[in-house]
Amino acid sequence: MPPAGETSSDAALEQLRRRFPRVAVVHDWLTIPGGSEQVVLQMLEMFPEAELFTSVYDPAPWPAQITERPVHASYLNRIPGAVRHYPKLLPLMNGAFRSFDLSGFDLILSSSHACAKNVRKPPGALHVCYCHTPMRYAWEEGFLEGEPIGRLTRMALPPLLGRLRRQDLAGAAGPDVFVANSRHVAERIARYYGRSAEVVHPPIDVDHFLGLERDPQDFYLVFGRVVPYKRVDLAVAACANLGRPLKVAGDGRAMDSVRAQAGPGVELLGKVSAAERDRLLSGARALLFPGEEDFGIVPVETQAAGTPVIAYGVGGASESVIDGSTGVLFPEQSAAGLAAAIERFEALALTPEQARENARRFGEERFRSELAAVIAHAADARAAAPAVG
Structure with a gap:
């Protein structure tokens, strides 16, 4: 002992x-x-x-x-x-x-x-x-x-x-x-x-995000480096097709192409402070995560904040997001596939407690x-x- x-x-x-x-x-x-x-x-x-x-x-x-x-x-x-x-x-x-x-x-x-x-x-x-x-x-x-x-x-x-x-x-x-x-x-x-x-x-420092108060608002969020394989373009296109507001927090070498694609419903925030990150993660309707990641830390941080995640179902996010419980996984890496996942998510009744409990294991x-x-x-x-x- x-x-x-x-x-x-x-x-x-x-x-x-x-x-x-x-x-x-x-x-x-x-x-x-x-x-x-x-x-x-x-x-x-x-x-x-x-x-x-x-x-x-x-x-x-x-x-x-x-x-x-x-x-x-x-x-x-x-x-x-x-x-x-x-x-x-x-x-x-x-x-x-x-x-x-x-x-x-x-x-x-x-x-x-x-x-x-x-x-x-x-x-x-x-x-x-x-x-x-x-x-x-x-x-x-x-x-x-x-x-x-x-x-x-x-x-x-x-x-x-x-x-x-x-x-x-x-x-x-x-x-x-x-x-x-x-x-x-x-x-x-x-x-x-x-x-x-x-x-x-x-x-993952889940304890910090577990302490954030969930305050859902009417916007979807992309958070992290804006580089080609992250497929931020799919989030922009899907939200434009559905008429949903989107905030993109982060910067990177794909930002120019995202900026050219973005319409009036997209807000490009660039790099944000830790305090603003916390407000975004706890306030988003859901995080959109359309890239294929090795694991993906942001989806776990987001769930710890009580916020659901809509993610491409190939890669590490499929191991951290529980489909239908803490978010939605979609099989086709396309704007149409993500848009369908957003609509499916909006028909679900997910709770912050489910997301937080799932995040604790990381x-x-x-x-x-x-x-x-x-x-x-x-x-x-x-x-x-x-x-x-």
């Missing part, structure tokens, strides 16, 4: 810290805070003495939990403008991560949607990769549709993407264990890498407990395996 005041989860974590005194947390890049970086912060919560390794590092936007520990940036960080133009350095990142010397570390935790998993594991170490997704732009034909890519760049893409796929597949042989952020991503890992993966949904403590269990199981399995040679 754990000591008084200590949970079994706390005791399990303390055992892991003693078992793995030196931990390396490896992340693709640390430039702009997002959902994948919340995973990194929780890994650091689990292992407070861990050191960080990344390709490009800008300390400005990060809390002390990151800045007040050793952060090892690769040689790419010395390139002028790297923190702004890091996506253009992707062809060089495999080499950057392979260059890290992780000798002396007992446990490697990689948080990867690109090349972080490709680090070289020292003998005797355990490598657990939390995979947000295999590189979608490398593996999924059509993922780059709608991106502002010039003609010459498009001509160079096939050989470049082929090289990235080969590097990605080679790197996927390195981790001892894969952990996926959704069943959807676990299926991609199996399809592209031929590896199985445990599923641990990402950590909290941060749950993430730490589940990931710790995966690490412990992997370590036990390796210890029990017969020696080779």
Whole structure:
């Protein structure tokens, strides 16, 4: 039994810290805070003495939990403008991560949607990769549709993407264990890498949103980055066809095309403050989520605020939204498919309590407990395996 005041989860974590005194947390890049970086912060919560390794590092936007520990940036960080133009350095990142010397570390935790998993594991170490997704732009034909890519760049893409796929597949042989952020991503890992993966949904600060008062108003909401694969255009078209007011909160490289499409019923808010985000999420009639996401944090935050979600039923949202109970899932990624889902939603009587209760299962403590269990199981399995040679 754990000591008084200590949970079994706390005791399990303390055992892991003693078992793995030196931990390396490896992340693709640390430039702009997002959902994948919340995973990194929780890994650091689990292992407070861990050191960080990344390709490009800008300390400005990060809390002390990151800045007040050793952060090892690769040689790419010395390139002028790297923190702004890091996506253009992707062809060089495999080499950057392979260059890290992780000798002396007992446990490697990689948080990867690109090349972080490709680090070289020292003998005797355990490598657990939390995979947000295999590189979608490398593996999924059509993922780059709608991106502002010039003609010459498009001509160079096939050989470049082929090289990235080969590097990605080679790197996927390195981790001892894969952990996926959704069943959807676990299926991609199996399809592209031929590896199985445990599923641990990402950590979400549901407690904050559970504390918001639900105040439904007469508008639908799109919230997040406005980039082509998010398919904000479908939300704009569906609401225009139905004559429903829509607010779009966020910015990104697809904003110009959305602005050109938007009619009088669409309000483009751009980036909003945290306080305004809370008002929007708790006040929307429903969140519209028409893109295919690896998991999707905003739908969970929205449900925690008591607000239903209308989402494309392919991808991670299908694992967080309960069709007919906390929102509506639609099967056809089109404006007509979304419009039909909105009309179906408007005929339902959903309650904030259903949405909030569903969101509770995605909290941060749950993430730490589940990931710790995966690490412990992997370590036990390796210890029990017969020696080779």
